[in-house]
Amino acid sequence: MTYIMRETLTALADLTRAHFFFVWPLLFCSGLALAFENYGGFSWELVGRAALIGLFGFLAGFVLNDYVDREYDRRGENGTGRCSHRLVRRGT
Numbered sequence: 001m002t003y004i005m006r007e008t009l010t011a012l013a014d015l016t017r018a019h020f021f022f023v024w025p026l027l028f029c030s031g032l033a034l035a036f037e038n039y040g041g042f043s044w045e046l047v048g049r050a051a052l053i054g055l056f057g058f059l060a061g062f063v064l065n066d067y068v069d070r071e072y073d074r075r076g077e078n079g080t081g082r083c084s085h086r087l088v089r090r091g092t
Contacts, residue, residue, distance in 0.1 A: 021058065028054030 013019055032050045036042045 017062070021055070024058035024061075025051040025054035028057070 028050050029047060032047065
């Protein structure tokens with residue numbers, strides 16, 4: 001039971017790329033920190049906005065990727081039209 005739950009959670013994390021959710025806000029805010037250092041004008045409100053912009057930009061990348069890869073996804077990885085992701089039961 002634990003193995004199945006771990007495998008399902010790993011597949012969901014791979015599918016949603018949840019392990020990367022912090023990367024874009026972190027990169028965006030680090031660039032903002034450099035701008036604060038050079039130009040001044042630090043505010044927590046601006047840091048919060050930058051983190052949200054980074055997070056929403058990351059999510060928008062998912063949408064763009066789905067749109068660009070729609071034909072590839074429709075055919076499936078092996079050309080049969082079936083999805084072969086770990087969340088989908090093999091052989092069905």
